Amino acid sequence: MSETTSTARHGARDLRALPKAHLHLHFTGSMRHSTLLDLADEHDVRLPEALREDWPPVLSAADEKGWFRFQRLYDLARSVLRTEADVRRLLLEAAQDEAAEGSGWLEIQVDPSGYGNRLGGITAFTDLVLDAAGQASTSTGVGVAIVIAANRTRHPLDARTLARLAVQYAGRGVVGFGLSNDERRGVISEFAPAFTIANRADLLSVPHGGELRGPDSAQACLDDLGAHRLGHGIRSAEDPALLDRIAAAGVTLEVCPASNVSLGVYATAADVPLRAVWSAGARVALGADDPLLFGSRLLDQYETARLVHGFEDAELAGLARGSIEGSAAPTDVRKRLLDGVDAWLASPPPPSE
Known part of the structure; x- marks a missing residue:
C-alpha cells in the first residue's frame, strides 16, 4: 500500500508528514x-526460501504448528546478527525507516538473552544496543x-533477571519492561x-496480551502485571466491560493490524476491530x-486505517496523538x-484528482 496512492487518489493529507511514535516494534x-x-x-547463514525468494512468508499462528514455524523463521533471522557492526546497522536502518515514515520517536523491544551468547552476554549486549540507539538517534533525529522484554515461554525466574537488567538502565535509555512470545504459553x-521489580524503577509495563489468547490475557496483564500499555x-x-476499563484507565493499545492478519487472528484487514476499540x-x-x-511497516498501518477502516484525517x-501520548518520550x-x-x-x- 503506497502513500502516493492514498494521497493522490483521495485528496488526503500525506501520512508520511504526520508526526507519530512507534511503540510496537521488535528488534530482529x-x-x-x-x-x-x-x-x-x-556470515554464511542458510536461509529458507520463505525468507529469501518467497518473502514475505505465508504465516499463521492459529495453532501450535503455525506458531512454531513463525518462531523458527524469527530465530533464523536473528541468527544473522553476529557482530557489533550488525547490531549498529540494524538500529541505524530502523531509525532511518522511522524517519522516512514520519515517526519521531521509536521504542524498540528486545530480549537480550536471545543475543547475549554471541555478543558478550546480556549486559554487554544491552550496552551495545543503547550505544547504537544513541548513535542512530543522533544520525536521524528520531x-x-x-x-x-522477557520471554513467556521461559521460566519466570529468567524474567526477574531481565527485569533487574532493565532497572540497571532505567533513565539511561531503557524505558519499559515487556513480556512477549506466544501468549498462550x-x-x-x-x-x-x-514486573514488580521493573515498576519500582518507574519503567513502563508493556506486556503482550489480548491477541492470540483473547481478552482474558489482556485482563490478566492489567490485573497481575499493572500494564500501562498492552502489546x-x-x-x-470482545469484552465491552474490559474495553471500557482500558479506555477509562488510559491504557494504550498497541494495535498491529498487519500482524493480526498474518498470524491468523483475523481473516482480513477489514476484520480487525480497529474502529471498535x-x-x-x-x-x-x-x-x-x-x-x-x-512485509508491512508503520506507514502501512496508517494506510490501512485510512483505506480499509475509513479513518478520516482528524481520526x-x-x-498519532495516541502513540505520542502513550510513549515514554521526554516532554520536549x-x-x-x-x-x-x-x-x-x-x-x-x-x-482530489
Whole structure:
C-alpha cells in the first residue's frame, strides 16, 4: 500500500508528514529484508526460501504448528546478527525507516538473552544496543529508546533477571519492561514479581496480551502485571466491560493490524476491530510488530486505517496523538511531535484528482 496512492487518489493529507511514535516494534523484526540477505551471505547463514525468494512468508499462528514455524523463521533471522557492526546497522536502518515514515520517536523491544551468547552476554549486549540507539538517534533525529522484554515461554525466574537488567538502565535509555512470545504459553501471574521489580524503577509495563489468547490475557496483564500499555490488546473488543476499563484507565493499545492478519487472528484487514476499540475511547498506537516477517511497516498501518477502516484525517491525527501520548518520550519531544500533529491537521489537504 503506497502513500502516493492514498494521497493522490483521495485528496488526503500525506501520512508520511504526520508526526507519530512507534511503540510496537521488535528488534530482529525491524530488520530490512535486504539487510537480512546481506548479513546471511556475509556470515554464511542458510536461509529458507520463505525468507529469501518467497518473502514475505505465508504465516499463521492459529495453532501450535503455525506458531512454531513463525518462531523458527524469527530465530533464523536473528541468527544473522553476529557482530557489533550488525547490531549498529540494524538500529541505524530502523531509525532511518522511522524517519522516512514520519515517526519521531521509536521504542524498540528486545530480549537480550536471545543475543547475549554471541555478543558478550546480556549486559554487554544491552550496552551495545543503547550505544547504537544513541548513535542512530543522533544520525536521524528520531528518538530511540529500548524496552527490555522477557520471554513467556521461559521460566519466570529468567524474567526477574531481565527485569533487574532493565532497572540497571532505567533513565539511561531503557524505558519499559515487556513480556512477549506466544501468549498462550506460560501463566501470566507468575511473571508478576518481575514486573514488580521493573515498576519500582518507574519503567513502563508493556506486556503482550489480548491477541492470540483473547481478552482474558489482556485482563490478566492489567490485573497481575499493572500494564500501562498492552502489546496488541485488540481482542479486548470482545469484552465491552474490559474495553471500557482500558479506555477509562488510559491504557494504550498497541494495535498491529498487519500482524493480526498474518498470524491468523483475523481473516482480513477489514476484520480487525480497529474502529471498535477506537470508538470505545481507547487510546490506540498503531504498530508494525515485525516488518521483516510481515512485509508491512508503520506507514502501512496508517494506510490501512485510512483505506480499509475509513479513518478520516482528524481520526488519523488522533491515532498519532495516541502513540505520542502513550510513549515514554521526554516532554520536549512529546510537545514537538504533538504540535506537529496539530500543524498537519491544520494544513489544507491536496486537491482530489
